[in-house]
Amino acid sequence: MRKAALHNLGCKVNAYETAAMQELLEGAGYEIVPFQERADVYIINTCTVTNIADRKSRQMLHRARKMNPDAVVVAAGCYVQAREEGHLAVDPSVDIVIGNNRKKDLVRILEDYLQDGAEEDGQMSRVIDINHTGEYEELHLTKPGEHTRAYIKVQDGCNQFCSYCIIPFARGRVRSRSLESVVEEVRELARNGYREVVLTGIHLSSYGADFREKTPDSEGPEVSGKILNREEHFHGGQEGTDLLALIRAVHEVDGILRIRLGSLEPRIITEEFVRTAAGLEKLCPHFHLSLQSGCDATLKRMNRRYTAAEYLEKCALLRKYFRNPALTTDVIVGFPGETEEEFAASMEFVDQVDFYETHIFKYSRREGTRAAAMADQVPEPVKAERSRRMIELGKRKQAAYERSFLGKEVEVLVEERMTEGGREYQVGHTREYLKIALGAEENLQNQIRKIRINEDLQIIH
Numbered sequence: 001m002r003k004a005a006l007h008n009l010g011c012k013v014n015a016y017e018t019a020a021m022q023e024l025l026e027g028a029g030y031e032i033v034p035f036q037e038r039a040d041v042y043i044i045n046t047c048t049v050t051n052i053a054d055r056k057s058r059q060m061l062h063r064a065r066k067m068n069p070d071a072v073v074v075a076a077g078c079y080v081q082a083r084e085e086g087h088l089a090v091d092p093s094v095d096i097v098i099g100n101n102r103k104k105d106l107v108r109i110l111e112d113y114l115q116d117g118a119e120e121d122g123q124m125s126r127v128i129d130i131n132h133t134g135e136y137e138e139l140h141l142t143k144p145g146e147h148t149r150a151y152i153k154v155q156d157g158c159n160q161f162c163s164y165c166i167i168p169f170a171r172g173r174v175r176s177r178s179l180e181s182v183v184e185e186v187r188e189l190a191r192n193g194y195r196e197v198v199l200t201g202i203h204l205s206s207y208g209a210d211f212r213e214k215t216p217d218s219e220g221p222e223v224s225g226k227i228l229n230r231e232e233h234f235h236g237g238q239e240g241t242d243l244l245a246l247i248r249a250v251h252e253v254d255g256i257l258r259i260r261l262g263s264l265e266p267r268i269i270t271e272e273f274v275r276t277a278a279g280l281e282k283l284c285p286h287f288h289l290s291l292q293s294g295c296d297a298t299l300k301r302m303n304r305r306y307t308a309a310e311y312l313e314k315c316a317l318l319r320k321y322f323r324n325p326a327l328t329t330d331v332i333v334g335f336p337g338e339t340e341e342e343f344a345a346s347m348e349f350v351d352q353v354d355f356y357e358t359h360i361f362k363y364s365r366r367e368g369t370r371a372a373a374m375a376d377q378v379p380e381p382v383k384a385e386r387s388r389r390m391i392e393l394g395k396r397k398q399a400a401y402e403r404s405f406l407g408k409e410v411e412v413l414v415e416e417r418m419t420e421g422g423r424e425y426q427v428g429h430t431r432e433y434l435k436i437a438l439g440a441e442e443n444l445q446n447q448i449r450k451i452r453i454n455e456d457l458q459i460i461h
Helices: 014-029 049-066 080-081 104-118 169-172 177-191 228-235 241-251 271-277 297-300 308-321 340-353 380-403
Strands: 003-008 043-046 072-077 096-098 124-126 149-156 196-200 256-259 286-288 326-335 357-362 409-420 423-430 435-438 448-450 458-460
Touching: 003 014, 003 049, 014 043, 014 104, 014 196, 043 049, 043 080, 043 104, 043 448, 049 080, 072 080, 072 104, 080 096, 080 169, 080 271, 096 104, 104 124, 124 196, 149 177, 177 196, 177 241, 196 241, 241 256, 241 271, 271 308, 297 340, 308 340, 326 340, 326 380, 340 380, 357 380, 409 435, 435 448
Parallel strands: 003 043, 043 072, 072 096, 096 124, 149 196, 196 256, 286 326, 326 357
Antiparallel strands: 409 423, 409 448, 423 435, 435 458
């Protein structure tokens, strides 16, 4: 029996795909071993979101080769796709190159390589032109790593082309998974004991934008006698319609107690979307709205398609329909051209919104993006100082949000046991995603418990 080891780099979508590739290998008779052990095949699912991610991808490929010089080393995913149109022929550490939308073929590609060997350039390359495909890659999971919460990939690709981001070039255009396929996977996960699902994608807000209307049951709105396809429907101001339909369908699956959403774009937050979502009791009041900057001038250079005032309106809508929802976000500091005044405006805006969590990223220059060629690149020491200040603000806001729950009753879905300071706890999350430690006397795995938060209750970060 051949041994295979996998290593994931990057986002939750990548993690889902890595777990799906592991299931494919297990189904083909491979023994899965930890990446640190000697294996016959190493698969590295790479990331290219920053230059640092590129470097980590190369390092892991080289590490695999050193662990077993005779092993088959597979480079898969975004770094592969973005580098020289998907080819890593100059890297002797790599035997097989598998781009995005070809991961589902991993086992067959391995069999072909083991039977026929490398191609003329010394490698086997299986990379499609990701920017000219409408195919959604069907990968399926039955047993993600955790036994309470499962991340489910429902969408791939992005059409936004933010000036700092390489992902549309690595992941291609928007492609959505069929509603039926998602629901089938959720049902199977529920049968296997999972109680919470997180719907995720590269650009989740675009779910369904690529669907075409082919049957009377799926027709879009009629305008002047013309039936709009879903992409036109999406860009015509009806964002979220298809995502709402997906959430409703998952909501009907017996056994699933909670639904969370991955990162959303602000413009999907409309009155209709939020009012409808608030009526779905399984949907958690936990929303990650990507911000990137609270300064309009910076947002414009980033090619973000909203203003700070519009973003604030979206937050107000969520707070109108959900009681004390957890709002989290991402902020980039030190974007090209960001002056001290622009950064101050961004700080002031983050202070005004009162996020639960703010994830801070120092701008990382990414070759191949428009921002990389922009003038007035911010020096690293300035970015580091701005990051420190924004992180401190974020910590204060997080503490204030947590204090707002003192004396309040919350529901905790218990997920696992942990030991800290010599004491054993059971740990779970509230609907708002506060991580709570409970006593360990009774086994509460996968159960929901109502508790009242007090000063003595331990919130874990």
